[in-house]
Amino acid sequence: MHKKLFLLLILFVLPAAAQTIAIRAGNLLDPAKGAVSKDQIILVENGKITAVGASLAIPKDAQVVDLSKExxxxxxxxxxxxxxxxxxPGKAPFEAMYLKESTAFRALRGLHNGQILLNAGFTTMREVGNEADYACNDLKKAAQNGWIEMPTLQCAGKIIGPFGGQSKGVPEEVGSFWLHEYIDADTPDEIRKAIHQNIYYGADVIKLATDNSDYFYTEEEIRAAADEAHNAGRALAVHVYGGRAADNVIRGGADSVEHGFTLTEAQLKLMKEKGTFLVGTDFPAAHLAGLNPSNETLADANKLGNQIIQRLSNANKIGVKMAFGSDTVTEMAGHNRADMVWDYLAVWRAAGVSPADTLKAMTTNGAELLRIGKERGAIAPGLFADIIAMPADPLQDIESLRKVNFVMKNGKIVRAGK
Ligand SMILES: [Zn+2]
Incomplete structure (x- = not known):
């Protein structure tokens, strides 16, 4: 064969060598240990971390990212x-949204908010329902196709609940209007069927809402949901505030209590014993006051806000496993979704949770709950390169997270500005 032709063939046949990215990390924080290692090098190739260490050789053709002061x-x-x-806004009932907004519009809002949060440093999120007709799954597919830049999404699909879901007072003549966002399931068999439906349409996590009415799921019903979810390799997340409904959720084997604002010490101790996660969605009082604060709503908000701080403090002291969850569904004037989420840090501080434990709740604990601990939540060889950086130490001051100025998602730099 002609030499030149042979060379040409090789050039076409061999895949282009993947570009290695070498990150010089001045201070590398390990949330699992709450410790910082100085002057580390992180090598990234094909979206994943290939090596981490102090004396790694940087390949000649690597793209070097200098985060030596970060x-x-x-x-x-x-x-x-x-x-x-x-x-x-304007005190419209929660259900009004189903009339005013299409699934396509909801997906576009998800894209808008997802990108704001990705740029703020959130590289993974668990969308726990209220997404119209499976809009989250469409966002996930679009991101997997490489069309859009998004955090890794876990989607719940429609929220499964006893009759009526989380709707209130919808007149009978307009029928099961709430089925746009919820699946009615009132027996173990109906719950199993609802889970099958959600998984068929792309659910990665199963979400129940149990205490919206005077009726709620029994321990047996929660157990059926947990079995069905676990058999399919999914976690079971349950919206519940407290009371007997929460007893059933914890005893029935849910992976996480979502909210749990009125959990008692005995319930928190049972969660610790059973390894149930608390995703506390620890709202600041100002957010609870909502879009139309009056003196009355403000007083109620302060009361609930204090209750949330106390519950978070108790859970922390008892040693319940906690994963950070925001649940933000509003925007206050001049505050986007990321600004709103950062406001939660003050609640965690007020509850006496150390920055190290807060960071753990936002990384390794979240990854464990989402069953992705072998893929994300840490900086280690073999894991996806989801890496963020900021110019101040969040172990000293957790509010430093507001200053995130570098975001890498699956090995791609999506934010490199100062
Ligand atoms: Zn929620």
Missing amino acids: WVMPGLIDAHTHITFQEI
């Missing part, structure tokens, strides 16, 4: 989001 850590995980959902 604090570098794994991307953040929000275990309770509704990026496609936004409360309609």
